[in-house]
Amino acid sequence: MSVSEPDQGGPIARGSALARKLDDYAVPGLSAGFADRVLAVAEARSAASLPPLPPLRRSRRGWRIGQRIAIGIASFGVLASAAAATGLLQQLDIPVPTAGKVWASITGTDSAAPPAALAAAAAAKPAPAEAAGPAPVEIVGPVDTPEELAEAFRRIDEVRQGRTAERRAMVDQRIDARIGKAIENRRAAGLPPPTAEEEAAFRAKVAAERARLDQLASDRIAARRAEMERKVESGEALTREDILRPLREDRQAFVQRQEQLRQLRAMSPEERRAALRRLPPEERRALIEEYRARRAGAVAAPAPPQPVLPRSDPSGEP
Protein backbone atom coordinates (compact mmCIF):
# COMPACT_ATOMS: atom_id res chain seq x y z
CA MET A 1 0.00 0.00 0.00
CA SER A 2 1.40 3.33 -0.95
CA VAL A 3 2.07 5.98 1.63
CA SER A 4 0.75 8.58 -0.74
CA GLU A 5 -2.76 7.25 -0.24
CA PRO A 6 -5.00 9.82 1.40
CA ASP A 7 -6.32 7.55 4.19
CA GLN A 8 -3.18 6.65 6.14
CA GLY A 9 -5.26 5.04 8.90
CA GLY A 10 -7.42 2.90 6.61
CA PRO A 11 -7.50 -0.90 6.71
CA ILE A 12 -4.42 -2.79 5.52
CA ALA A 13 -5.38 -4.65 2.36
CA ARG A 14 -4.31 -8.28 2.14
CA GLY A 15 -1.67 -8.76 -0.51
CA SER A 16 -0.47 -5.15 -0.32
CA ALA A 17 3.22 -4.44 0.18
CA LEU A 18 2.67 -3.54 3.81
CA ALA A 19 0.62 -6.68 4.39
CA ARG A 20 3.34 -8.82 2.82
CA LYS A 21 5.88 -7.19 5.08
CA LEU A 22 3.72 -7.74 8.16
CA ASP A 23 3.17 -11.38 7.22
CA ASP A 24 6.94 -11.91 7.41
CA TYR A 25 6.65 -11.58 11.19
CA ALA A 26 6.89 -15.29 12.01
CA VAL A 27 5.81 -16.75 15.34
CA PRO A 28 7.66 -19.75 16.80
CA GLY A 29 5.57 -22.55 18.24
CA LEU A 30 5.14 -23.12 21.93
CA SER A 31 7.98 -25.06 23.47
CA ALA A 32 7.56 -28.79 24.04
CA GLY A 33 5.98 -29.70 27.35
CA PHE A 34 4.36 -26.30 27.82
CA ALA A 35 1.01 -27.80 28.82
CA ASP A 36 2.66 -30.19 31.30
CA ARG A 37 4.57 -27.34 32.93
CA VAL A 38 1.45 -25.23 33.31
CA LEU A 39 -0.50 -28.18 34.72
CA ALA A 40 2.24 -28.90 37.25
CA VAL A 41 2.24 -25.28 38.42
CA ALA A 42 -1.57 -25.22 38.58
CA GLU A 43 -1.70 -28.38 40.66
CA ALA A 44 1.02 -27.12 42.99
CA ARG A 45 -0.91 -23.89 43.34
CA SER A 46 -4.14 -25.74 44.16
CA ALA A 47 -2.42 -27.75 46.85
CA ALA A 48 -0.78 -24.67 48.33
CA SER A 49 -3.90 -22.53 48.23
CA LEU A 50 -6.14 -24.97 50.06
CA PRO A 51 -5.01 -25.10 53.70
CA PRO A 52 -6.73 -27.58 56.03
CA LEU A 53 -10.02 -26.36 57.40
CA PRO A 54 -9.90 -24.92 60.93
CA PRO A 55 -11.71 -26.84 63.68
CA LEU A 56 -15.37 -25.97 64.13
CA ARG A 57 -16.09 -23.35 66.74
CA ARG A 58 -18.28 -24.14 69.71
CA SER A 59 -21.78 -22.83 69.27
CA ARG A 60 -22.33 -19.44 70.94
CA ARG A 61 -26.04 -19.33 70.18
CA GLY A 62 -27.17 -19.24 73.84
CA TRP A 63 -24.93 -16.30 74.69
CA ARG A 64 -25.96 -14.44 71.54
CA ILE A 65 -29.66 -14.72 72.43
CA GLY A 66 -28.98 -13.54 76.00
CA GLN A 67 -26.89 -10.67 74.67
CA ARG A 68 -29.69 -9.55 72.35
CA ILE A 69 -32.26 -9.65 75.15
CA ALA A 70 -29.96 -7.58 77.40
CA ILE A 71 -29.38 -5.04 74.62
CA GLY A 72 -33.15 -4.87 73.99
CA ILE A 73 -33.97 -4.21 77.64
CA ALA A 74 -31.24 -1.60 77.97
CA SER A 75 -32.42 0.14 74.79
CA PHE A 76 -36.01 0.17 76.01
CA GLY A 77 -34.87 1.66 79.33
CA VAL A 78 -32.89 4.39 77.58
CA LEU A 79 -35.81 5.27 75.27
CA ALA A 80 -38.29 5.32 78.17
CA SER A 81 -36.00 7.59 80.22
CA ALA A 82 -35.56 9.90 77.25
CA ALA A 83 -39.33 10.04 76.70
CA ALA A 84 -39.95 10.85 80.36
CA ALA A 85 -37.19 13.47 80.44
CA THR A 86 -38.50 15.29 77.37
CA GLY A 87 -42.05 15.40 78.73
CA LEU A 88 -43.44 13.20 76.00
CA LEU A 89 -45.28 11.01 78.48
CA GLN A 90 -47.03 14.02 80.06
CA GLN A 91 -48.21 15.09 76.60
CA LEU A 92 -49.83 11.68 76.24
CA ASP A 93 -51.46 12.00 79.69
CA ILE A 94 -49.32 9.29 81.19
CA PRO A 95 -48.47 10.28 84.79
CA VAL A 96 -44.74 10.10 85.53
CA PRO A 97 -44.05 10.15 89.30
CA THR A 98 -40.90 11.94 90.39
CA ALA A 99 -38.41 10.18 92.60
CA GLY A 100 -39.58 12.34 95.55
CA LYS A 101 -43.19 11.27 95.11
CA VAL A 102 -42.22 7.63 94.94
CA TRP A 103 -40.14 8.00 98.09
CA ALA A 104 -43.01 9.80 99.86
CA SER A 105 -45.48 7.06 98.93
CA ILE A 106 -43.11 4.52 100.44
CA THR A 107 -42.21 6.44 103.61
CA GLY A 108 -45.57 8.26 104.13
CA THR A 109 -43.79 11.67 104.55
CA ASP A 110 -44.92 14.92 102.93
CA SER A 111 -43.01 15.55 99.73
CA ALA A 112 -44.51 18.94 98.98
CA ALA A 113 -41.63 20.87 100.58
CA PRO A 114 -38.40 20.42 98.67
CA PRO A 115 -35.33 19.42 100.65
CA ALA A 116 -33.35 22.32 102.02
CA ALA A 117 -30.31 21.59 99.89
CA LEU A 118 -32.34 21.65 96.70
CA ALA A 119 -34.05 24.91 97.68
CA ALA A 120 -30.70 26.53 98.36
CA ALA A 121 -29.36 25.34 95.03
CA ALA A 122 -32.42 26.72 93.25
CA ALA A 123 -31.99 30.09 94.95
CA ALA A 124 -28.32 30.22 94.02
CA LYS A 125 -29.08 29.48 90.35
CA PRO A 126 -28.96 32.67 88.28
CA ALA A 127 -31.97 33.78 86.33
CA PRO A 128 -32.11 32.22 82.85
CA ALA A 129 -32.07 35.62 81.16
CA GLU A 130 -28.84 36.52 82.95
CA ALA A 131 -27.16 33.20 82.06
CA ALA A 132 -28.11 33.21 78.38
CA GLY A 133 -25.76 36.05 77.45
CA PRO A 134 -26.79 38.65 74.85
CA ALA A 135 -30.40 38.46 73.66
CA PRO A 136 -30.94 36.77 70.25
CA VAL A 137 -30.96 39.18 67.35
CA GLU A 138 -34.30 39.60 65.65
CA ILE A 139 -34.36 40.37 61.95
CA VAL A 140 -37.15 42.79 61.24
CA GLY A 141 -37.73 43.81 57.63
CA PRO A 142 -34.72 44.27 55.35
CA VAL A 143 -31.26 43.62 56.77
CA ASP A 144 -29.83 47.04 57.58
CA THR A 145 -27.64 46.57 60.66
CA PRO A 146 -24.40 44.60 61.04
CA GLU A 147 -26.03 42.54 63.83
CA GLU A 148 -28.91 41.49 61.59
CA LEU A 149 -26.49 40.63 58.78
CA ALA A 150 -24.35 38.56 61.16
CA GLU A 151 -27.49 36.74 62.33
CA ALA A 152 -28.50 36.05 58.70
CA PHE A 153 -25.02 34.67 57.99
CA ARG A 154 -25.20 32.53 61.13
CA ARG A 155 -28.49 30.99 60.03
CA ILE A 156 -27.18 30.41 56.50
CA ASP A 157 -24.05 28.73 57.89
CA GLU A 158 -26.18 26.54 60.13
CA VAL A 159 -28.13 25.13 57.19
CA ARG A 160 -25.08 25.05 54.95
CA GLN A 161 -23.12 22.94 57.40
CA GLY A 162 -25.93 20.38 57.57
CA ARG A 163 -26.23 20.20 53.81
CA THR A 164 -22.49 20.02 53.28
CA ALA A 165 -22.23 17.09 55.67
CA GLU A 166 -25.11 15.35 53.94
CA ARG A 167 -23.64 15.91 50.48
CA ARG A 168 -20.19 14.86 51.65
CA ALA A 169 -21.52 11.59 53.04
CA MET A 170 -23.22 10.93 49.71
CA VAL A 171 -20.04 11.65 47.73
CA ASP A 172 -17.98 9.47 50.09
CA GLN A 173 -20.40 6.65 49.54
CA ARG A 174 -20.17 7.13 45.77
CA ILE A 175 -16.36 7.13 45.84
CA ASP A 176 -16.31 3.94 47.92
CA ALA A 177 -18.74 2.29 45.51
CA ARG A 178 -16.65 3.29 42.48
CA ILE A 179 -13.41 2.06 44.02
CA GLY A 180 -15.09 -1.21 44.96
CA LYS A 181 -16.45 -1.63 41.45
CA ALA A 182 -13.10 -0.82 39.82
CA ILE A 183 -11.34 -3.38 42.04
CA GLU A 184 -14.01 -5.96 41.23
CA ASN A 185 -13.64 -5.27 37.48
CA ARG A 186 -9.87 -5.68 37.67
CA ARG A 187 -10.25 -8.93 39.55
CA ALA A 188 -12.76 -10.17 36.98
CA ALA A 189 -10.29 -9.33 34.21
CA GLY A 190 -7.59 -11.28 36.05
CA LEU A 191 -5.59 -8.15 36.83
CA PRO A 192 -4.09 -7.43 40.25
CA PRO A 193 -6.19 -5.06 42.38
CA PRO A 194 -4.52 -1.83 43.54
CA THR A 195 -2.34 -2.13 46.62
CA ALA A 196 -3.32 -0.49 49.91
CA GLU A 197 -0.73 2.22 49.21
CA GLU A 198 -2.17 2.94 45.76
CA GLU A 199 -5.68 3.15 47.15
CA ALA A 200 -4.51 5.41 49.99
CA ALA A 201 -2.72 7.64 47.47
CA PHE A 202 -5.89 7.90 45.40
CA ARG A 203 -7.98 8.78 48.44
CA ALA A 204 -5.42 11.37 49.51
CA LYS A 205 -5.63 12.90 46.04
CA VAL A 206 -9.42 13.06 46.30
CA ALA A 207 -9.20 14.62 49.78
CA ALA A 208 -6.71 17.23 48.53
CA GLU A 209 -8.95 18.11 45.60
CA ARG A 210 -11.92 18.37 47.91
CA ALA A 211 -10.02 20.64 50.30
CA ARG A 212 -9.05 22.83 47.36
CA LEU A 213 -12.68 23.09 46.21
CA ASP A 214 -13.84 23.83 49.75
CA GLN A 215 -11.26 26.58 49.96
CA LEU A 216 -12.45 28.06 46.65
CA ALA A 217 -16.07 28.02 47.88
CA SER A 218 -15.10 29.57 51.23
CA ASP A 219 -13.12 32.32 49.47
CA ARG A 220 -16.05 33.07 47.19
CA ILE A 221 -18.47 33.26 50.13
CA ALA A 222 -16.08 35.40 52.19
CA ALA A 223 -15.69 37.88 49.32
CA ARG A 224 -19.44 38.10 48.84
CA ARG A 225 -20.06 38.58 52.55
CA ALA A 226 -17.42 41.28 52.81
CA GLU A 227 -19.21 43.15 50.04
CA MET A 228 -22.56 42.82 51.82
CA GLU A 229 -21.03 44.00 55.09
CA ARG A 230 -19.62 47.04 53.31
CA LYS A 231 -23.05 47.84 51.90
CA VAL A 232 -24.76 47.51 55.29
CA GLU A 233 -22.10 49.62 57.00
CA SER A 234 -22.59 52.34 54.40
CA GLY A 235 -26.28 52.43 55.32
CA GLU A 236 -27.70 50.30 52.51
CA ALA A 237 -30.50 47.84 53.38
CA LEU A 238 -30.28 44.33 51.95
CA THR A 239 -33.42 42.47 50.95
CA ARG A 240 -34.06 38.75 50.73
CA GLU A 241 -33.45 39.00 46.97
CA ASP A 242 -30.05 40.67 47.45
CA ILE A 243 -28.89 37.73 49.53
CA LEU A 244 -30.42 35.00 47.42
CA ARG A 245 -29.59 36.22 43.91
CA PRO A 246 -25.85 35.42 43.97
CA LEU A 247 -26.62 31.93 45.25
CA ARG A 248 -29.12 31.38 42.45
CA GLU A 249 -26.68 32.71 39.87
CA ASP A 250 -24.03 30.30 41.16
CA ARG A 251 -26.46 27.46 40.82
CA GLN A 252 -27.42 28.48 37.27
CA ALA A 253 -23.76 28.75 36.27
CA PHE A 254 -23.16 25.29 37.72
CA VAL A 255 -26.06 23.77 35.76
CA GLN A 256 -24.85 25.52 32.62
CA ARG A 257 -21.34 24.11 33.09
CA GLN A 258 -22.76 20.62 33.56
CA GLU A 259 -24.62 20.91 30.27
CA GLN A 260 -21.48 22.17 28.51
CA LEU A 261 -19.48 19.27 29.92
CA ARG A 262 -22.11 16.82 28.69
CA GLN A 263 -21.91 18.30 25.20
CA LEU A 264 -18.10 18.24 25.24
CA ARG A 265 -18.05 14.60 26.26
CA ALA A 266 -20.21 13.73 23.25
CA MET A 267 -17.68 15.34 20.85
CA SER A 268 -14.64 13.72 19.24
CA PRO A 269 -11.28 14.73 20.79
CA GLU A 270 -10.54 17.15 17.91
CA GLU A 271 -13.97 18.82 18.12
CA ARG A 272 -13.61 19.05 21.90
CA ARG A 273 -10.24 20.77 21.65
CA ALA A 274 -11.61 23.23 19.08
CA ALA A 275 -14.71 23.94 21.21
CA LEU A 276 -12.58 24.57 24.30
CA ARG A 277 -10.34 26.92 22.34
CA ARG A 278 -13.35 28.98 21.30
CA LEU A 279 -14.46 29.59 24.92
CA PRO A 280 -13.37 32.68 26.89
CA PRO A 281 -10.44 31.85 29.20
CA GLU A 282 -12.45 32.18 32.48
CA GLU A 283 -15.20 29.93 31.20
CA ARG A 284 -12.69 27.42 29.90
CA ARG A 285 -10.87 27.40 33.24
CA ALA A 286 -14.13 26.89 35.14
CA LEU A 287 -15.10 24.02 32.85
CA ILE A 288 -11.75 22.31 33.21
CA GLU A 289 -11.93 22.72 37.00
CA GLU A 290 -15.39 21.18 36.97
CA TYR A 291 -14.23 18.31 34.80
CA ARG A 292 -11.29 17.60 37.12
CA ALA A 293 -13.54 17.72 40.13
CA ARG A 294 -15.91 15.22 38.54
CA ARG A 295 -13.04 12.93 37.67
CA ALA A 296 -11.81 13.04 41.25
CA GLY A 297 -15.30 11.96 42.27
CA ALA A 298 -15.78 15.00 44.45
CA VAL A 299 -18.38 17.08 42.73
CA ALA A 300 -18.84 20.11 44.85
CA ALA A 301 -21.94 21.85 43.63
CA PRO A 302 -22.27 25.39 44.90
CA ALA A 303 -24.64 25.69 47.81
CA PRO A 304 -28.19 25.85 46.52
CA PRO A 305 -30.36 28.83 47.50
CA GLN A 306 -30.65 28.79 51.25
CA PRO A 307 -34.06 28.92 52.86
CA VAL A 308 -32.68 30.89 55.80
CA LEU A 309 -33.74 34.40 55.19
CA PRO A 310 -34.24 37.59 57.06
CA ARG A 311 -37.90 37.56 57.86
CA SER A 312 -40.14 39.97 59.56
CA ASP A 313 -41.03 37.50 62.33
CA PRO A 314 -38.40 36.67 64.92
CA SER A 315 -39.10 32.95 64.71
CA GLY A 316 -38.05 32.77 61.07
CA GLU A 317 -35.71 29.85 61.55
CA PRO A 318 -35.05 27.54 58.57
Place this chain on the structure above:
Amino acid sequence: MNPSLEPSTIATHPAGSGDDAALAARLAARDAAALREVIACHAAALHRVAYRMTGDAHEAEDIVQEAVLRLWDQAPKIAARHPVGSQAAGVLRLGGWLQRVVTNLAIDRLRRTRRLSDGEVPDSADEAPLADTLIEAGERDSRARALVLALPERQRAAIVLTYYEELPNAEAAGAMDMNIKAFESLLHRARAALRQAFASQGDAP
Protein backbone atom coordinates in the same frame (compact mmCIF):
# COMPACT_ATOMS: atom_id res chain seq x y z
CA MET B 1 4.91 -19.37 4.68
CA ASN B 2 5.31 -20.86 8.08
CA PRO B 3 1.97 -22.31 9.28
CA SER B 4 2.23 -20.23 12.42
CA LEU B 5 2.18 -17.13 10.26
CA GLU B 6 -1.32 -17.82 9.09
CA PRO B 7 -3.61 -15.27 10.64
CA SER B 8 -6.41 -16.89 12.54
CA THR B 9 -8.93 -15.87 15.08
CA ILE B 10 -8.77 -16.86 18.70
CA ALA B 11 -12.48 -17.53 18.76
CA THR B 12 -12.07 -21.07 17.51
CA HIS B 13 -14.46 -22.19 20.19
CA PRO B 14 -18.09 -21.75 19.18
CA ALA B 15 -19.38 -18.74 21.04
CA GLY B 16 -22.68 -18.96 22.79
CA SER B 17 -22.84 -22.76 22.88
CA GLY B 18 -22.44 -22.94 26.63
CA ASP B 19 -19.44 -25.31 26.24
CA ASP B 20 -17.20 -22.77 27.91
CA ALA B 21 -19.48 -22.68 30.96
CA ALA B 22 -19.17 -26.44 31.27
CA LEU B 23 -15.41 -26.13 30.88
CA ALA B 24 -15.33 -23.40 33.54
CA ALA B 25 -17.32 -25.64 35.88
CA ARG B 26 -14.79 -28.41 35.38
CA LEU B 27 -11.93 -25.99 36.01
CA ALA B 28 -13.66 -24.84 39.16
CA ALA B 29 -13.84 -28.46 40.25
CA ARG B 30 -10.06 -28.59 39.73
CA ASP B 31 -10.21 -30.96 36.77
CA ALA B 32 -6.69 -31.03 35.31
CA ALA B 33 -7.99 -32.50 32.05
CA ALA B 34 -10.15 -29.40 31.59
CA LEU B 35 -7.09 -27.20 31.99
CA ARG B 36 -5.25 -29.29 29.42
CA GLU B 37 -8.22 -28.82 27.09
CA VAL B 38 -8.08 -25.05 27.57
CA ILE B 39 -4.37 -25.04 26.78
CA ALA B 40 -4.86 -27.18 23.69
CA CYS B 41 -7.66 -24.96 22.48
CA HIS B 42 -6.32 -21.47 23.19
CA ALA B 43 -2.62 -21.49 24.07
CA ALA B 44 -1.27 -21.30 20.50
CA ALA B 45 -3.42 -18.29 19.59
CA LEU B 46 -2.62 -16.57 22.89
CA HIS B 47 1.07 -17.21 22.30
CA ARG B 48 0.85 -15.59 18.86
CA VAL B 49 -0.64 -12.45 20.43
CA ALA B 50 1.90 -12.38 23.26
CA TYR B 51 4.85 -13.01 20.94
CA ARG B 52 3.85 -10.36 18.43
CA MET B 53 3.37 -7.93 21.28
CA THR B 54 6.69 -8.61 23.01
CA GLY B 55 8.91 -10.02 20.26
CA ASP B 56 10.30 -12.50 22.77
CA ALA B 57 9.34 -16.18 22.76
CA HIS B 58 10.18 -16.83 26.43
CA GLU B 59 8.36 -13.74 27.58
CA ALA B 60 5.38 -14.73 25.46
CA GLU B 61 5.27 -18.20 27.04
CA ASP B 62 5.44 -16.65 30.51
CA ILE B 63 2.52 -14.41 29.67
CA VAL B 64 0.40 -17.27 28.35
CA GLN B 65 1.24 -19.39 31.38
CA GLU B 66 0.27 -16.59 33.74
CA ALA B 67 -3.00 -16.00 31.90
CA VAL B 68 -3.92 -19.69 32.02
CA LEU B 69 -3.07 -19.87 35.71
CA ARG B 70 -5.22 -16.83 36.38
CA LEU B 71 -8.08 -18.58 34.66
CA TRP B 72 -7.42 -21.58 36.90
CA ASP B 73 -7.51 -19.33 39.98
CA GLN B 74 -10.58 -17.40 38.87
CA ALA B 75 -12.50 -20.42 37.57
CA PRO B 76 -14.68 -20.87 40.71
CA LYS B 77 -15.89 -17.28 40.46
CA ILE B 78 -16.40 -17.47 36.69
CA ALA B 79 -18.31 -20.73 37.02
CA ALA B 80 -20.48 -19.27 39.78
CA ARG B 81 -21.39 -16.31 37.57
CA HIS B 82 -22.13 -18.50 34.54
CA PRO B 83 -23.83 -21.65 35.84
CA VAL B 84 -24.23 -24.39 33.24
CA GLY B 85 -27.64 -24.25 31.55
CA SER B 86 -28.29 -20.63 32.49
CA GLN B 87 -28.61 -17.75 30.08
CA ALA B 88 -25.32 -16.34 31.36
CA ALA B 89 -23.58 -19.58 30.36
CA GLY B 90 -24.39 -18.93 26.71
CA VAL B 91 -22.40 -15.72 26.59
CA LEU B 92 -19.27 -16.96 28.35
CA ARG B 93 -16.20 -17.05 26.11
CA LEU B 94 -13.08 -18.23 27.85
CA GLY B 95 -11.05 -17.39 24.73
CA GLY B 96 -12.09 -13.76 24.95
CA TRP B 97 -11.37 -13.67 28.69
CA LEU B 98 -7.91 -15.16 28.19
CA GLN B 99 -7.18 -12.83 25.33
CA ARG B 100 -8.03 -9.79 27.43
CA VAL B 101 -5.73 -10.99 30.18
CA VAL B 102 -2.89 -11.74 27.74
CA THR B 103 -3.22 -8.34 26.08
CA ASN B 104 -3.20 -6.53 29.42
CA LEU B 105 -0.29 -8.58 30.73
CA ALA B 106 1.72 -7.93 27.57
CA ILE B 107 1.07 -4.19 27.75
CA ASP B 108 1.99 -4.16 31.46
CA ARG B 109 5.24 -6.01 30.83
CA LEU B 110 6.18 -3.80 27.90
CA ARG B 111 5.65 -0.71 30.03
CA ARG B 112 7.75 -2.18 32.80
CA THR B 113 10.49 -3.12 30.34
CA ARG B 114 10.40 0.35 28.84
CA ARG B 115 10.80 1.88 32.29
CA LEU B 116 13.74 -0.36 33.08
CA SER B 117 15.51 -0.22 29.72
CA ASP B 118 14.78 3.41 28.92
CA GLY B 119 12.87 2.72 25.76
CA GLU B 120 15.01 0.06 24.17
CA VAL B 121 13.15 -2.92 22.78
CA PRO B 122 14.93 -6.15 23.70
CA ASP B 123 15.93 -8.14 20.71
CA SER B 124 16.05 -11.91 20.95
CA ALA B 125 19.19 -13.80 19.92
CA ASP B 126 19.12 -15.44 16.53
CA GLU B 127 19.34 -19.16 17.22
CA ALA B 128 18.62 -20.25 13.64
CA PRO B 129 21.17 -22.43 11.78
CA LEU B 130 23.47 -20.51 9.49
CA ALA B 131 21.94 -21.43 6.16
CA ASP B 132 21.60 -18.71 3.54
CA THR B 133 17.90 -19.15 3.06
CA LEU B 134 17.27 -19.08 6.77
CA ILE B 135 19.41 -16.00 7.19
CA GLU B 136 17.45 -14.25 4.49
CA ALA B 137 14.14 -15.32 6.05
CA GLY B 138 15.45 -14.20 9.42
CA GLU B 139 16.31 -10.78 8.05
CA ARG B 140 12.88 -10.38 6.56
CA ASP B 141 11.35 -11.53 9.83
CA SER B 142 13.40 -9.15 11.93
CA ARG B 143 12.52 -6.18 9.71
CA ALA B 144 8.82 -7.03 9.95
CA ARG B 145 9.17 -7.48 13.68
CA ALA B 146 10.98 -4.15 14.04
CA LEU B 147 8.14 -2.51 12.15
CA VAL B 148 5.53 -3.85 14.60
CA LEU B 149 7.63 -3.44 17.72
CA ALA B 150 8.33 0.19 16.90
CA LEU B 151 4.68 0.99 17.58
CA PRO B 152 3.63 2.13 21.07
CA GLU B 153 2.17 -0.75 23.15
CA ARG B 154 -1.50 -0.03 22.72
CA GLN B 155 -1.23 0.69 19.01
CA ARG B 156 0.73 -2.52 18.66
CA ALA B 157 -1.98 -4.45 20.45
CA ALA B 158 -4.61 -2.96 18.15
CA ILE B 159 -2.66 -4.09 15.05
CA VAL B 160 -1.93 -7.55 16.46
CA LEU B 161 -5.55 -8.18 17.38
CA THR B 162 -7.18 -6.84 14.23
CA TYR B 163 -4.62 -7.59 11.52
CA TYR B 164 -2.92 -10.76 12.71
CA GLU B 165 -5.76 -12.27 14.73
CA GLU B 166 -8.47 -10.83 12.46
CA LEU B 167 -10.72 -9.96 15.36
CA PRO B 168 -13.68 -7.68 14.69
CA ASN B 169 -13.13 -4.21 16.12
CA ALA B 170 -15.73 -4.73 18.85
CA GLU B 171 -13.98 -7.88 20.15
CA ALA B 172 -10.55 -6.27 19.96
CA ALA B 173 -11.90 -3.26 21.86
CA GLY B 174 -13.26 -5.65 24.52
CA ALA B 175 -9.87 -7.34 24.77
CA MET B 176 -8.29 -3.97 25.45
CA ASP B 177 -10.99 -2.77 27.85
CA MET B 178 -11.86 0.12 25.56
CA ASN B 179 -15.05 1.43 24.05
CA ILE B 180 -15.41 0.92 20.35
CA LYS B 181 -15.01 4.56 19.35
CA ALA B 182 -11.80 4.98 21.31
CA PHE B 183 -10.50 1.72 19.90
CA GLU B 184 -11.22 2.72 16.32
CA SER B 185 -9.43 5.98 16.88
CA LEU B 186 -6.44 4.08 18.31
CA LEU B 187 -6.47 1.63 15.38
CA HIS B 188 -6.55 4.49 12.91
CA ARG B 189 -3.51 6.05 14.52
CA ALA B 190 -1.76 2.67 14.68
CA ARG B 191 -2.24 2.00 10.96
CA ALA B 192 -1.08 5.49 10.08
CA ALA B 193 2.05 5.07 12.23
CA LEU B 194 2.70 1.67 10.69
CA ARG B 195 2.46 3.05 7.16
CA GLN B 196 4.75 5.89 8.04
CA ALA B 197 7.32 3.50 9.53
CA PHE B 198 7.01 1.24 6.50
CA ALA B 199 7.61 4.16 4.18
CA SER B 200 10.64 5.26 6.16
CA GLN B 201 12.13 1.73 5.84
CA GLY B 202 12.14 2.42 2.12
CA ASP B 203 10.15 -0.69 1.23
CA ALA B 204 6.99 1.05 0.17
CA PRO B 205 6.34 0.77 -3.57
